[in-house]
Amino acid sequence: MNPALVRLFAASLGRRRLATALALFAIALGVALGLAVQLIHEAALDEFGRGMRELAGEADLQVRSGRVGFDEQLYLTLALRPEIAEASPVLELDARLPGRAGTLRILGIDLFRVAHVQPALMPVADDRDARFAGLQPDTIFLSAAAQDKAMGKGRGVLRVQSGVKVVAFRVAGTVPGAGVGQALGVMDIAAAQEAFGQVGRLTRIDLKLAPGVSREQAVTRLSPLLPAGISLSQPEASGTEAAALSRAYRVNLTMLAAIALLTGGFLVFSTQWLSVVRRRREFALFRALGMNRGTLLRGLLLEGAITGLAGGLAGIALGHLFAALAFRLIGGDLGAGYFEGLRPSLQFSPGVIGFYTALGVAAGIAGAWLPAHDATLMGPASGLKAGAAEAAVLGGMKESRGRGALACFGLGLFACLLPPFGGIPVGGYVAVALALACAVMVLPWATRFSMQVLNVGRGVVWRLAHARLAAAPGQAVVAGAGVVASVALAVSMAIMVSSFRVSVDDWLGTVLPADLYLRASSAGASGFFDADALKLVENTPGVAFIDTVRATEVRLIDGRPPVTLIAREVSRGWGLPLVSGSLSAHQRDDSTGLPPAWLSEAAADMLQLAPGSTLSLPIAGRMNLFRVAGVWRDYARQNGAVVIGRDVYRQLSGDLKVNDVAIRVVAGTSVDEVALALREVFSDDLVDIAMPGEIRKLSLEIFDRTFLVTYLMEAVAIMIGLFGIASTFAALSTARKGEFGMLRHLGMTRAEIGRLIALEGGLTAAVGVGVGVVAGGGIAWILIEVVNRQSFHWSMDIHVPYAGLAAFSLGLVVLAAMVARVAGYRAMRQSAVLAVREDW
């Protein structure tokens, strides 16, 4: 296309600055949100992976277990094998910092081995210290990030929790090889085993292979030597695990951004369509002057592409800004807690920038496609006639694409049945997109149908507005498509979040039946109760009885994060919200005699087990068979959890430690008094003492914070939907000024014209909102039953916030009426005299 023609088309964007700006803004927002999510997440993963690589150093293979570890005898066995050149034993633990949030990663290492295998972990003593400070049992070396994180006023001494006691280490130097954001401490392995009650245990062995031995060969030959539950894998595997862990959450956020982009595409569609309608005579003239269809089509697509490109570039800038702000304010974690504590820095990647710019352009072109195609089909002669534009408004998109809508519906249902692809519910997302498409396609029909139902008003304003919508349902598509998309998004999220929240609330009620809870630390960290500590709890006045929970980790599937193994009393029947199976330990139809295990939904999904089947669990280096007695709902451990009886666990493992204690108080005793008494027994810094109400409140607060980002995105989508109403009515009012002028001649007052526009806007929005609410309900169902189940493996009870949705819908309709009226005000203000003289 020659430059003059390019200018001819591009200049039209400048003539409708408001509409172009709104479409551009919407695209920019969609691109920015998607890009920011990706940038933040990639930087976090990158940082995580880099940390992992540094720790693994030059190791070819790693022997790993969950945090529970394995016997150090394995190290001796492996070190003697001819396939191994070097083996470096590691005890890794998350040390709880008394009185501080979070934990510090401490690596117990063999100083002589680490130099050959993981040079980055090599500690360097401060000048004043002896050369072999690393060998002394009470010293630790901290990376720069760990110094910032863990050290308070008392520089030179690190205090960490072990069991329910505090141990102090002298900080003897630094770990210069650790990456910038890596908070970790390094100490002698024997000292660490001693200090944290892990004598004789390791969590990892890093291996360097002998020359000529390939990784595959080594894995084949060494695997038979490993106890059950211990894996031999390449160091990169842990990075992959982290990626798998947070992928579902990231994909969910990206999909929200995609919907913002989609709404932006709708907005381009609205503005382009209206602009094309208004310029019909112009195009007819071009065509009469000899412009061919192809040039016209390309010219109009170019307009969309320019809007998309500008929006895409603005979105790239905005996305980097969002990501930089997020790194500064909240670090690398997007609210779900996967990368807490990581402080990555912003990276520029030409590939990602190119991709997101292209996405913006694609949204612009896609939005412009239908209007452009429509314009080329118009015959030049009919386009030149007076009233061509108005005829096009009425004629356009009148037909519901019934067959298309039906096809979308059917395909959507089918997509819901598809299994997840690589852990991502691709079918679910496709179904969401199809549901949206279906909703937009039935919009003309819905408009006609509602107008038939609503044929009740007598007033002239009502009659005119009603007749307009009934005769021009295409107008509803143009104005309402954005509303449908954004309302569907908002409603589906509202239903999903509300269902989730109510389910979490119910769930918390079930899992927290005791009066008081004591927690030494979470599953992986260094705090625990021993027998002495439990005695102290039991003997506290007012305590009726206690139940203990031991939580550790086991590896059940290679390449997936470990599953939490929970050992506790189940037969008392409290605190396990079953979705299938039973709590009774002895079932009548059970002939196996195996001990029972209860799987969380995530674990059941991943292992593909149902009640009645057999499960083998690696405990203390041996495989043990269990019978799956039931499946329970767990919102706390996304990687899955298995509950087994406390006594069974103790018998198999010999592990008597306890993480949590649930306390029932003597009837008539105040819970507060018991809590106070326990606080005197244990230091507040070392043990969390909480009442179920507090835990519940805190959990719901965390829940709300996690979903804050989705509320923000919803608000943005709604705003974009209202932009659609505004730009459509501004454009339509200009196109219809002849009509309004005539009505003024016939004696309608300005106020009545204003009411007419507002009523049309309100009715259009009402139909859009109605269709959007129905579509949103469907999408909510997809999100709950397909997307959540497949990405997070948890079920929830559907709970529709009717009152909230009704208020939201009503508010949106009123807002749309106001927006339409404000946008159409120009048409009301315009002199009726001028209006009727124009040959429209």
Next chain:
Amino acid sequence: MTRAEYKRRRPSGTFRVYDSLESMLKIAQLGKTLATAPPRKLFELLSMEVGAGECVAIIGESGVGKSTLLNCLAGLEPVSSGSIRVGDTELAGLGDDALSQLRRDCFGFVFQAFHVLPHLTLLQNVAVPLWLQGRHGAEADRCAQHMLERVGLGTRAHDWPRELSGGELQRVAIARALVHRPIVVLADEPTGNLDPARAMDVLDLLLSSIRDGGAAGVLVTHSHAAARRADRVFELRQDGLVQVMAAAQ
């Protein structure tokens, strides 16, 4: 004239025939100065009376202010000086809403570009002025149907405007202009968009309808052929309205 009085004088279903001496529209010493810099005098000292059942045509060169005069008569543009009386009502000094009410009750309009609403059926289009007066349902439909029959489109009441030719659209517009029995009908180039053969038919229909309805008709046109069909013809000049053709009796 208030709306109540108007209704009293016009019992529904009958066409009151006014005495042709009774003037329905009377302008006196009318002047219009455009608020340009410097102010430009468009016209001044215009005087004219139009009786019931009488049609006058106003011709003049382009830019002389014919359409502006028509807009002033309809209360859509303020005048700079002089007076306009419609029936017993003086337009000068009325507010926007009062003028709207007056147009609703006392005026009918025919436009060059027809301005038939594409999203209403012919019957609904014709009924709009009745709706505006608060008359709905069967009665409004009956009046509109009656009016459509008078303009020869009685069988097409439920058709859509897009199915009509230009001449037919203007017939609908004429029906709409007269359905509520206005006392003044203003027509701006009513045949401007029509081919000559159709134009004269439509014009005859318009004029006879105005006469039958006992309204005062004011027709602004370029076309001398069209103007000759009116009862009197005025030429608008900057210094006044000059009658160039007397009543053809």
